[in-house]
Amino acid sequence: MSRFYNYDGPVGWVGKMLRPWQTRLWLEDGVGTSLHDKLINKFTDDIQNGRLQPGMLMPGSRTLASDLGINRKTVQLVYEELEAQGWLVSVQRRGTFVADVLPEQKISAKNLQLLDFAKKTRAPGRLISSLYKDALFEGNEVATVNDGIPDVRLIPYELLGRAYRRALISSIRQQSLGYGDPRGTPELRAAVREMLRIERFMAVPEAQICTVRGSQMGIFLAARVLNPKQGVVVLEELSYPPAQAAFESCGFQVVRCKLDHQGLDTKDLKRILKRHSASALYTTPHHQYPTTVCMSMERRLALLELSAEHQFAVIEDDYDHEFHYESRPIPPLASLPNSGNVIHIGSLSKVFAPGLRLGYMVADNYFIDRAAQEILLIDRQGNSVTEIALAELMQSGGVKKHIRKTRQLYRARRDFSVQEFRRVFGDQVEFEIPAGGLALWIGLAKGLYERSIQGLNKKDFYTDTHFGSHSGKTSYIRFGFGALTEAEITAAINQFASLLGVRK
Template sequence: MDSPILENIFREIQLDTSAERAIYLQLSDAILLLIKKGNLRSGQKLISSRDLAKLVGINRITVSKAFEELQMQGWLESFVGKGTFVSSHIPEVEPTKLQQDTINKGQKIAGFSLNEKEYLSNPYFVPNVTYHLDDGYPDPKLAPLKELYRAYRNQLTRSGIYQKFGSYGSPDGSEFYKQALSRYLNDSRGLNTTEENILSIRGTLMGINLVCTALIKPGDVVVSGIPGWQRAEHNFLHAKANHIGIPVDEHGLVIDKLKKICKQKKVRMVYVTPHHHYPTTVSLRIDRRLELLRLANEYGFIIFEDDYDFDFHYAHRPLLPLASADENGMVIYCGSFSKSFSPAFRMGYLVASENVIKHLANVRMLLDRQGDHILDNAMAELLNDGTVQRYVRKALTIYEERRDYFCNLLSNELDEVVNFTIPDGGMTVWTKFDKRINLDVLSQKAYARGLYISDGKMHQYPTYNENAIRLGFASSSIEQLADSVHILKGLV
């Protein structure tokens, strides 16, 4: 043995034969850590592979492979007849005690500062309980998953393999998908589009972020309703926009407030969810819709229309989007299949004038070269063969039944502590609780009983707090809705 000190250093190395990582790589990792910590110096000779094999209890060939791995990376160098040495090109480091628990552990704290902002703190929570009155998600059991699977499989087995897998495609989406989506939107929403008006995106949030990145400059005025969707508002803040919130009443965004702002400031964009305002679910009345379009034409601001659940309207046919009446290219229309099928599928789209789509596609390439063309093409098949349309009709009937049943439950069981209006559409009931009820405490107690509900914090503002939350009914069965209300009744 060359040195008792080296012997003690190498004796502390521990290898795990049950781990997935190969033993020789574990050994090379351990030796590398010794070098980085300065326990093995530049130019220092290592003990022989035979002696090291005995010390750590493995065969000599494995040690040789570890040495070879580190030689290829430049950490070790070997000389015939002399042995293996730590590379002489490595700078000197003050030695520190080897701690085994630092091997293969991820770095927790970066050595550089972060440009942290309060709005970037977006904690998310994935509930793992039996019952859920969520933010308004669809029931994935109703989604045509088998049909989507078959369509996706077809994309993997049909001809044109190089075109699909051998190179990049268009950043705005596949032609096949955009053509199918254009026909679908024209037929179902009264839009007037071609495939050149469409950009495939990975959900609504990506669409908002992309528009903010491409079209909003620091200091630009962006207006939206209060209460609203804080994820969207955080994107406005991240773009360094001047965000102004205006009230929302039983008829939607109060357009008279917007008109006053337009007379005082140059508005760049108005973000609106006119079909079912988030979070209150109210629809923007027709006179306000027309006035919003008129103001956009007069003052030249963008209307970002977030139409997150167009398909689910129960009182009558869905109100056509603002984009269907837009004659001057003022509206950027955003939709998503995530709210129709499942949030797990990141499929959305932006619709706008051709030059806007080209600009957004160019900016998109800085972040995401392209979307998932294979998934888009699979969805195109479902649009073309009518699967999506049949699914929407089926789901609409079931969700309406669940809405009626759930609202009756709330009225009969919780009438003294909640106040709500039966929504014309959507998948949630905007529910105001008695002010004496602490929603944060209620959500914690409900979760302990196996029921997830929001704590309401995302709907609170310095100037607005109705002690209200969205109670989603679409993703639960009739029996689950009954059990959920029973749990709430027992708590309040």
């Protein structure tokens, strides 16, 4: 008889039969620190001990997720991993089955140790492990986590597509698709230099500019080049988690500095500098992440004076400079007096979409050369076609036109979000309308933040505990409005209100 994977029982029957019993799993005694690990281990254990027989039809991902009360994406990821390991096999239009031929199960203890890569690698930090798991879910969701990301639906894809085509053709004709300068293509570095000169008061030579795959790569390179033996790295008390993870992965001790309505508290920084030698300080002065506060000019000048006095690097993450609505943006730290120790990091990904992965670093020649040496080891160089295409759009005015258009739309979405929060919550929330950026920082009244928000949809909201708050109670949330239409903004705020039991 032909073998078909078609029902939950012995294999070998032709045709389809009903499942005699529903397959059940019990995760409470599963081994692992996460649901993903527990589910992987439970399946492999049940297959090895014979409870799940070869050829047995597995529950559908939606059914199993509902039965266990977990996210369906977790089940899908587990099924994919077990297929890759050879425990399961997927048959189109029929389902997922326990494999007929299972992976080797009788490896000696000695040889198992040889295959145990966990003992051969450095253990990841708790923060990077958490960020990695979030990234896996983001990659499988239709809409990614929205903490202030741009709306990818606004990409001028026809304009960008034509620029890509011209860049590819010219690269082929000029035979320039080989390896190039690890600091980036001359075209993009020249375009960035011109933009910095005109838009941000930064007159720098191309030798002090290095392109990177987004601001996160720039942050990691800074952490990699700077020396943790020279001192701690200072972060604002609420800060960007991937930046913290990058510094910790490179051996830095992280020390937190207080924040207030003017941004980083330079008086508290003085106190820190009396107790610690500092190698660097990481800050987001333009629109502080996550609170959206703009650092005052007085604080900026004081910070740079302290940097010159104590000789620590200031890593300025200027991740969304383009989206400032109320007035002309305050000049970057890198354009002010005493800015010789500033490492300026910018991103072009916010202008179009995170997936384009383009950013840049500006620093003195020695630092840029050191960063480029590290790039040689991990990246060699970026995507030259993308860089040339973006350089053309920057030089032709296409990028500036797109920024003007999206800035108006994002400002309208900010104002609509403010209106909706006030309509739904009234005086139960408080916030300052940010001068720029793609998110709001919402303070919750005491009666709200004492309620449980464990079911909060992290796709549109992040609580202050995510950014380094250790108060134990959520009193602020960050709401990203940039990637949402007005209808989506209303739906997200209404969902949040329902979770907190607020009557609209």
